[in-house]
Amino acid sequence: MPAPDTTALLKDQRVHWEPEQSARRPLPMPAAVIRAVRILRAEHPDVIVSAGSGVAVGVFIAARLVGIPALWLETFNIVDRPGIASRVCGKLAAAVLVQRPALLASWPRAVLLGELY
Amino acid sequence: MSRILVTVGMGPWPFDRLIGAIAPLCADHEVFAQTGTATVRPPCPHRPFVSFSELQERIDAADVVITHAGNTVRLVQRAHKVPVAVARQAGLGEMGNDHQVHYLRMEEVNGPVMAVWDVTRLPEAIAAHGEQQSRLLRERPVEPAAMPGHIIETLDSLCARLVRSRDY
Numbered sequence: 001m002p003a004p005d006t007t008a009l010l011k012d013q014r015v016h017w018e019p020e021q022s023a024r025r026p027l028p029m030p031a032a033v034i035r036a037v038r039i040l041r042a043e044h045p046d047v048i049v050s051a052g053s054g055v056a057v058g059v060f061i062a063a064r065l066v067g068i069p070a071l072w073l074e075t076f077n078i079v080d081r082p083g084i085a086s087r088v089c090g091k092l093a094a095a096v097l098v099q100r101p102a103l104l105a106s107w108p109r110a111v112l113l114g115e116l117y
Numbered sequence: 118m119s120r121i122l123v124t125v126g127m128g129p130w131p132f133d134r135l136i137g138a139i140a141p142l143c144a145d146h147e148v149f150a151q152t153g154t155a156t157v158r159p160p161c162p163h164r165p166f167v168s169f170s171e172l173q174e175r176i177d178a179a180d181v182v183i184t185h186a187g188n189t190v191r192l193v194q195r196a197h198k199v200p201v202a203v204a205r206q207a208g209l210g211e212m213g214n215d216h217q218v219h220y221l222r223m224e225e226v227n228g229p230v231m232a233v234w235d236v237t238r239l240p241e242a243i244a245a246h247g248e249q250q251s252r253l254l255r256e257r258p259v260e261p262a263a264m265p266g267h268i269i270e271t272l273d274s275l276c277a278r279l280v281r282s283r284d285y
Contacts, residue, residue, distance in 0.1 A: 069221060079223050
């Protein structure tokens with residue numbers, strides 16, 4: 001959903017706004033996946049990059065269905081067990097971008113990007 | 118009197134515990150609060166959300182930044198300031214999980230941050246901030262951020278390999 005910081009940063013981009021999803025309320029997820037498949041087929045990106053959180057789950061499932069590689073960016077302040085969205089998207093991702101060397105061992109396809117902030 | 122910025126991030130979870138606890142500070146300091154989806158209103162200038170550029174300007178202008186233990190902690194540290202951080206707790210309905218608690222426990226040992234676990238002690242933290250900031254900035258340097266060129270090169274190389282090989 002649009003937040004002012006996101007809206008400002010994306011003002012020159014074409015954007016499809018989607019509601020946030022939660023593992024606590026999984027019922028809307030199938031519809032979110034269907035919407036994501038439609039968007040990916042319309043936009044046909046080469047690669048998807050996301051830092052989540054819950055809204056990314058439907059998109060990453062859709063990306064698998066459509067055959068588009070997805071990159072999961074692990075949030076900077078995850079230092080322990082990742083949340084559900086991170087675990088699901090990390091498994092579906094072609095690679096996981098991490099910001100700390102210590103997290104390289106946490107994912108089978110981790111790539112060290114360094115600190116973004 | 119200090120210029121204090123309070124920020125709770127742009128997410129959907131309300132952080133009433135922190136916003137409710139800043140009232141004593143508003144009487145003694147110049148406070149602006151970015152309140153997110155909080156249901157309580159502090160007795161100081163406040164707005165639910167601000168743009169990223171405005172947030173950065175307000176961080177630069179503030180003497181002290183009080184923040185939830187999100188990525189803003191690093192943003193404040195990059196401005197050569199020591200944030201006063203309060204972790205959102207899943208058990209209090211402030212987040213879906215406790216990753217802010219785990220992060221702040223680690224950061225308060227290694228990083229330039231003042232962790233506050235009991236929000237009634239925020240005034241004490243603000244009173245001690247000047248002295249603590251000088252010490253923590255001196256003793257705990259922050260790792261540099263990734264260079265833009267490195268980020269672009271890494272992503273370009275990774276994306277090219279994935280698109281070329283279809284191995285994913």
